[in-house]
Amino acid sequence: MPHPPTKDALLTDCRDSLNRLRADGQFRQCLPLTNGNEAIALLEGQPVVNFSSNNYLGLATDPRLKEAALQAIEQHGVGSSGSRLMVGSMPQTRDLEAAIAGWQGTESALFCNTGYQGNVAVLQALLNKTDWVFADRLNHASLMDGVRLAGAKLQRYRHLDLQDLADRLEKAPATVRKWVITESLFSMDGDIPDLPALVNLAESCNATVVVDEAHAVGYFGAHGAGLCAHTGVSDRVLVKLGTFSKALGGAGGYVAAPRVITETVINHARGFIFSTAMPPALPAAALAALAVIQTDPHPAEQLWENIRQARALLSDAPQGAGIQSPIIPIPIGDSGAALRISGELQQAGFLVRAIRPPTVPTGTARLRLSLMATHTPAQIRDVIRAIAYCQQRC
Numbered sequence: 001m002p003h004p005p006t007k008d009a010l011l012t013d014c015r016d017s018l019n020r021l022r023a024d025g026q027f028r029q030c031l032p033l034t035n036g037n038e039a040i041a042l043l044e045g046q047p048v049v050n051f052s053s054n055n056y057l058g059l060a061t062d063p064r065l066k067e068a069a070l071q072a073i074e075q076h077g078v079g080s081s082g083s084r085l086m087v088g089s090m091p092q093t094r095d096l097e098a099a100i101a102g103w104q105g106t107e108s109a110l111f112c113n114t115g116y117q118g119n120v121a122v123l124q125a126l127l128n129k130t131d132w133v134f135a136d137r138l139n140h141a142s143l144m145d146g147v148r149l150a151g152a153k154l155q156r157y158r159h160l161d162l163q164d165l166a167d168r169l170e171k172a173p174a175t176v177r178k179w180v181i182t183e184s185l186f187s188m189d190g191d192i193p194d195l196p197a198l199v200n201l202a203e204s205c206n207a208t209v210v211v212d213e214a215h216a217v218g219y220f221g222a223h224g225a226g227l228c229a230h231t232g233v234s235d236r237v238l239v240k241l242g243t244f245s246k247a248l249g250g251a252g253g254y255v256a257a258p259r260v261i262t263e264t265v266i267n268h269a270r271g272f273i274f275s276t277a278m279p280p281a282l283p284a285a286a287l288a289a290l291a292v293i294q295t296d297p298h299p300a301e302q303l304w305e306n307i308r309q310a311r312a313l314l315s316d317a318p319q320g321a322g323i324q325s326p327i328i329p330i331p332i333g334d335s336g337a338a339l340r341i342s343g344e345l346q347q348a349g350f351l352v353r354a355i356r357p358p359t360v361p362t363g364t365a366r367l368r369l370s371l372m373a374t375h376t377p378a379q380i381r382d383v384i385r386a387i388a389y390c391q392q393r394c
């Protein structure tokens, strides 16, 4: 009889697995970072120009959002003391959900604790085991996890490849429910699907479209409503998902959809039912963020100005022409090289993350430059020069 595994054996297994990651240049850790919302952050106490934040519009430190959050804390305290179904919806959350529905042009909206949790919850609640789901191969982990949790049949089509999607849709039995799930702006490369063509295709195959706008809301489309609005397909996308944690400067996910959908989530989504509601400061800040993006065009204009500048500076580089968002990938390939360049940039005073497998496919490691409205022209010019210099050396 083999011995039952001991606790020591378990720890050894963990250690071995981490050592394999180290050997492959894939070991990750959370570095001590201060002021990570700002253009200048402190990494291990050293100032670095921060090109790794999703705070695209600079709203995370906006006085209007801070004031709204502080007021909510003064009025209602810090915690929320129970799940939404147990303790109800606070006024901030009710106002926010009405505002999200108005902004997204949907009948209803539901605020969730995080984008990740919301995505998993929504998909788990809506999908049946017999459904076929067609998902872009590079969709966010939360979208994949939701489909898996629901036990639906998952078909991953090639990234942005509508021909591959069409071929797969065609092969699905006519009688099954079909869903097409995509991000509107992909978080690692800042690239964008052809949404009108995707929606046309889905409709022609009787498939329902779900779009995750996590990285696109705040600065695309009228009032920053995102790429569905910007490309004119908003009304034809049944479920629009998003988060307040990126350009909107706060935290919390949302689903914008017809009321039967949000009511289905409330009644069937375990991630919604069994988690304590978001504390009132966050929906209050989210509501303030929606007010800012709908009334003050300045942060979005500044962000687009910075994107134009980066695009002009990179016009000779292969990725230059493709830049259409604040997420700028610099392809490197090898994980070790990406890590070395990122390390050299850090020494030179720039925080630029290396994105490595398993976040992206093996052999496609890259640097991911994330622009903010609060970067100065000099900071953008300097980081692009520094990257070119380090790329030649590494």
Ligand SMILES: *Cc1c(COP(=O)(O)O)cnc(C)c1O
Binding pocket: 114, 115, 116, 117, 119, 140, 142, 183, 187, 212, 214, 215, 243, 244, 245, 251, 252, 253
């Ligand atoms: C960041 C992200 C999420 C998760 O949102 P959080 O609010 O950070 O949990 C979901 N989907 C996509 C596409 C994302 O980029």
